[in-house]
Amino acid sequence: MKIYINARFLTQTITGVQRYALELVKEIDQLIDRGEIDGNRYEFCLLSPSNIINEPAFKHIRHKAVGKLKGHLWEQLELPFYAKGGLLINLCNTGPAFNKNQIVTIHDAAVFNYPKAFSFAFRAWYKFLMVRLGKTSKKIITVSHFSKGELMQHCKIAEHKLVVTHLGIDHIHRKKAAAGTIEKYGIQSPYVLAVSTMNPYKNFNLIFEVLPEIEAHNLNVVIVGSKNSKVFGEQTWAKSDAVNWVGYVTDEELKALYEDAAGFIFPSLYEGFGLPPLEAMASGCPVIVSSRASIPEVCGDAVLYFNPDSPKEAASQLIEITSNPELSKQMSYKGKDHSGLFSWNKCAKDTVNIIMNTM
Secondary structure: OEEEEEOHHHHOOOOHHHHHHHHHHHHHHHHHHOOOOOOOOOEEEEEEOOOOOOOOOOOOOEEEEOOOOOHHHHHHHHHHHHOOOOEEEEOOOOOOOOOOOEEEEOOOOHHHHOHHHEOHHHHHHHHHHHHHHHHHOOEEEEOOHHHHHHHHHHOOOOHHHEEEOOOOOHHHHHOOOOOOHHHHOOOOOOEEEEEOOOOHHHOOHHHHHOHHHHHHOOOEEEEEOOOOOOOEOOOOOOOOOOEEEEEOOOHHHHHHHHHHOOEEEEOOOOOOOOHHHHHHHHOOOOEEEEOOOOHHHHHOOOOEEEOOOOHHHHHHHHHHHHHOHHHHHHHHHHHHHHHOOOOHHHHHHHHHHHHHHHO
16 A cells, blocks of 8 residues: 655754654655554555755665656645555645645644734735645645634644644754754853744744843843744844844754753644644753643643743743743753653554554
């Protein structure tokens, strides 16, 4: 039985969605290796365009670069042809609009809730595609119960088609913190860390609004993530000597930044899941997060919450975790315990069960 995986994500910079796809495929490969999936009965194959930037290395899952096109055109016009005769698995929000023998993971419905955060072309295409995929696909996987409700509301996807699988966090434990990261980026400790894409609904302006309080307590801010994107609308960002915008970093550098941070802040207004707070928790960093969307579902009682519309409340919580050593220690222990509930092994097993029950 042939199972094709849409590997267009191998052509993309790794953010949360691509992380999910990579780690999930790695874990499925391990399930085959351990004999938990019958590799003689089920054949998994990655199909990608030729312009990949991340070369996969799996024991049992083959990779084939196929077709001559790139991007959405490759996905819509060439991928369906090469996936004929098998079930197609799409892991990153998109898939061929007219292929019925497929499963699609849709992470959130942000284009419906925050349309102004995206370019016109992006949101128009994604709104059409998500509704279409909800109608034609055999199953829709999503990453939180919050997102399940959002997709039912905005895309009118039938509840029986939707299945929730939480993401994992154990990838962070497989990385060794890169020595010299603090020195490489000229970071001044103590610092508060923030990690995200620069989508407007990530609410990064809040960080700049609390800068006076942060600086008053001799704290600096380190932001991981690119300032610019073709997807998101034009944005301007305040400048401050207390803010070190390091851009994209390696996984090993990111782990070093998590481990050395005095605290982690996640001010997002909307998330389908929200992986960075769990990565910070797993690294022992005390965390404060927005009380919106899926974030309470994911973070539980292992963090401090704040109203993302209240910079004053965010500043208060931030100062609390960075100036109270006992609280910081307690949150570090609690965060490590809570993050342990989320594993790629469980995510992969749940996903494979969905695949097997669909074929």
